[in-house]
Amino acid sequence: MRTLNEFSTALALAQRARKLTANALALRTGLTPQAVRQILAGETAPRLTNAMAIASELGLELVLVPKEAAPSLSGGPRAERTVLSDVERRLGLRSGVSFTPGK
The missing domain is CATH 1.10.260 (434 Repressor (Amino-terminal Domain))
Incomplete structure (x- = not known):
């Protein structure tokens, strides 16, 4: 935002x-x-x-992220994830790999 x-x-x-x-x-x-x-x-x-x-x-958390990482977190159609969260790293995911919980 x-x-x-x-x-x-x-x-x-x-x-x-x-x-x-x-x-x-x-x-x-x-x-x-x-x-x-x-x-x-x-x-x-x-x-x-x-x-x-x-x-x-409202069940939300305010989080500060580096400006460089913000576009990859927006979820827009052109946004390519370049930064992984700690959870994604622990799951062994790589940048550009999508993960949908529960699927």
């Missing part, structure tokens, strides 16, 4: 998938319902701690 809009969209999609209201997220994170709604709508940039709290409640 590179923009506030992409970030808020990802949070909003996770919110809908988890079927949580803004009020429920507010109660769980200690934020006001208005603040949660503004963050999910991309109307305001959240503080890092608030973003982490909302993401956690």
